[in-house]
Amino acid sequence: MSRERDPGMSLIVKTITRLTVGLILLFGIYLLLHGHLTPGGGFAGGVIIALSLVHVMLAFGKDKAFEVLSVSGAKALEGIGALLFLAVALLGLAWGAFFLNFVPKGEVFELFSAGTIPVSNIAIACKVGAGLFSIFVALVIMKHEPTEKE
Amino acid sequence: MIHNDLIPLMVGVPLAGAFLNALLGRKLKGVPDLLGILCTMGTLFLGFVMLRLVNAHHVLLFEVGNWPPPIGIAMVVDGLTVFMLLTVNLIAFLVVLYSTNYMSRYTQKWQFYSLFMLMLAGMNGVIVTGDIFNLFVYLEIAAVASYALVAFGTERQELEAAFKYAVMGSLGSMFVLLGVVWMYAHTSTLNMADMAMVLRDGGSGEIVLLASVLFLVGFGLKAALVPFHAWLPDAHPSAPAPISAMLSGVLIKALGVYAICRLFYSVFGITWELSTILLTLGTVSMCVGVLLALKQWDMKRLLAYSSISQVGYIMIGIGIGTPLGILAALFHLFNHSVFKSLLFLGSGAVEYATGTRDLRKMGGLARRMPLTAGTSMAGSMSLAGIPPFAGFWSKLLIVVAAVQAGLYGYAIIAIVASILTLAYVMKMMRYGFLGNLPERLKGIKDVPAMMKLSMSLLALICIAGGLLLLPQVRELFLTDASKTFKAGTELAFRIMSEVR
Numbered sequence: 133m134s135r136e137r138d139p140g141m142s143l144i145v146k147t148i149t150r151l152t153v154g155l156i157l158l159f160g161i162y163l164l165l166h167g168h169l170t171p172g173g174g175f176a177g178g179v180i181i182a183l184s185l186v187h188v189m190l191a192f193g194k195d196k197a198f199e200v201l202s203v204s205g206a207k208a209l210e211g212i213g214a215l216l217f218l219a220v221a222l223l224g225l226a227w228g229a230f231f232l233n234f235v236p237k238g239e240v241f242e243l244f245s246a247g248t249i250p251v252s253n254i255a256i257a258c259k260v261g262a263g264l265f266s267i268f269v270a271l272v273i274m275k276h277e278p279t280e281k282e
Numbered sequence: 283m284i285h286n287d288l289i290p291l292m293v294g295v296p297l298a299g300a301f302l303n304a305l306l307g308r309k310l311k312g313v314p315d316l317l318g319i320l321c322t323m324g325t326l327f328l329g330f331v332m333l334r335l336v337n338a339h340h341v342l343l344f345e346v347g348n349w350p351p352p353i354g355i356a357m358v359v360d361g362l363t364v365f366m367l368l369t370v371n372l373i374a375f376l377v378v379l380y381s382t383n384y385m386s387r388y389t390q391k392w393q394f395y396s397l398f399m400l401m402l403a404g405m406n407g408v409i410v411t412g413d414i415f416n417l418f419v420y421l422e423i424a425a426v427a428s429y430a431l432v433a434f435g436t437e438r439q440e441l442e443a444a445f446k447y448a449v450m451g452s453l454g455s456m457f458v459l460l461g462v463v464w465m466y467a468h469t470s471t472l473n474m475a476d477m478a479m480v481l482r483d484g485g486s487g488e489i490v491l492l493a494s495v496l497f498l499v500g501f502g503l504k505a506a507l508v509p510f511h512a513w514l515p516d517a518h519p520s521a522p523a524p525i526s527a528m529l530s531g532v533l534i535k536a537l538g539v540y541a542i543c544r545l546f547y548s549v550f551g552i553t554w555e556l557s558t559i560l561l562t563l564g565t566v567s568m569c570v571g572v573l574l575a576l577k578q579w580d581m582k583r584l585l586a587y588s589s590i591s592q593v594g595y596i597m598i599g600i601g602i603g604t605p606l607g608i609l610a611a612l613f614h615l616f617n618h619s620v621f622k623s624l625l626f627l628g629s630g631a632v633e634y635a636t637g638t639r640d641l642r643k644m645g646g647l648a649r650r651m652p653l654t655a656g657t658s659m660a661g662s663m664s665l666a667g668i669p670p671f672a673g674f675w676s677k678l679l680i681v682v683a684a685v686q687a688g689l690y691g692y693a694i695i696a697i698v699a700s701i702l703t704l705a706y707v708m709k710m711m712r713y714g715f716l717g718n719l720p721e722r723l724k725g726i727k728d729v730p731a732m733m734k735l736s737m738s739l740l741a742l743i744c745i746a747g748g749l750l751l752l753p754q755v756r757e758l759f760l761t762d763a764s765k766t767f768k769a770g771t772e773l774a775f776r777i778m779s780e781v782r
Binding site for chain 1: 291297298300301304305308344345347348
């Protein structure tokens, strides 16, 4: 009945989502930033960040999710993530070796340590998160795709 | 042996091209073409630089992230590697030149170039890597990109072919992964040179035999050797013409033939049983491919079956295992890359002009498309082994090598298959380019300039390719590559002693 006016799921789901989605996003970011210290890392963090967006899309409908991250935004982010990762690897080449960790490593178990590893993690998270979100969008709303493409 | 910093760029440049394309190519019109040409030109140039270095120093080594092997990933460039790199990147460059015109018919050109560059990065990676798991990863990059490229037209038939290809290809990859797992469990190392050392110091056993079979099936699937060939006649014709040229010209060789050579010669060490298996698979592929090609009416499908048959020739040369046999196989590999790409590009040009691939609906195209007809004729003559085209010399060498090794039966089969090859090539030329021009095709025009340029260059290589056998040129290009086979697992010893 209320479907036409109000996209998404019921009020209960929406309320729960509103409460949890921030926590999910935060957990994803935590896993991402602590990738070099604790289990997790760019891939796992990226997946969880993407899942928080998927969560929003399921509960509130696609328009709300596209306000946060549009399809073209996701595509751009994916490309940037891959290029950033490659740039870190190639910058290492300038210091002597492909994928060389050329930044000072810092104190072990500190948040700001391990040189280029956190940067690579962030790049992977961009790539994986945006990629997973795009795949989800492509699978769920195929009809939407042709209008998104030129 | 020296260390060299250029090796990772072989993978890095096409990867950067792929993602820059994805980022910029959608908005800016000229960018995809420009990036495609620049990247492939760059990797081709790097290939030539490495050829110079390999001629001087024989083996180039690079340690990723300065981690010494066997802990870190090593990239190794030797004669065989640089030979494959030059073949792959030369064809890639010429195919990109062709695509600048041809792909204008499709929308989403940037997607095509992104996937193309990813495939190229994967192939270059498979060729340069010295780590067996790394090889699997690059294999998957190239293979997954090629699945998407086969489906690029998104017509029903193309999607079906791509699905079939994806299922078979993934199956092949799983065999390879399983082989890697067994080898890792057995030798506790993933570095190929280190693995060869462990096996040489008495580490071989039944598990190695099992892994050999798994690798043979996995890479055999990628190389489309006969019991594993079912996907190729669907996948190669369905792709856009430049991709057919890449798949048949270089992908089956980089992922299949090269990987088989690298593993069985440099890591496991070739044995009599393995050579016999390679010889048998090669002979069966050669015969089945040529017989099936004879009855095809779809121009690209005919060429696809011909690829199966020609890979059989290469495997026979490698199976013979004498220096001459190896040299002949490598030379035929190079020649096949050139003439098969040329023929696929030619068939693409015909399709571009007439809109059909069915030989029965063509005829007399030589009058309307003289350049396409001429270049396709050069490619066909090379494929059929007519002197003085390059294909003649490599087939001759394979037959001579078989006779020298006392394998008369194989030599006779190779000659008979070559005659049948001439038959289907004649069929293609007769129905396609000669004969009467149908009323429907009176108004067609020859193809745009860049397509012509690319086909002409390939035809030129077909005609002049025999010159690669001249002693001075052979020393630079082919002999260094065949030395890798002769060195066998000795190469691993040299690499590991350098590292330690």
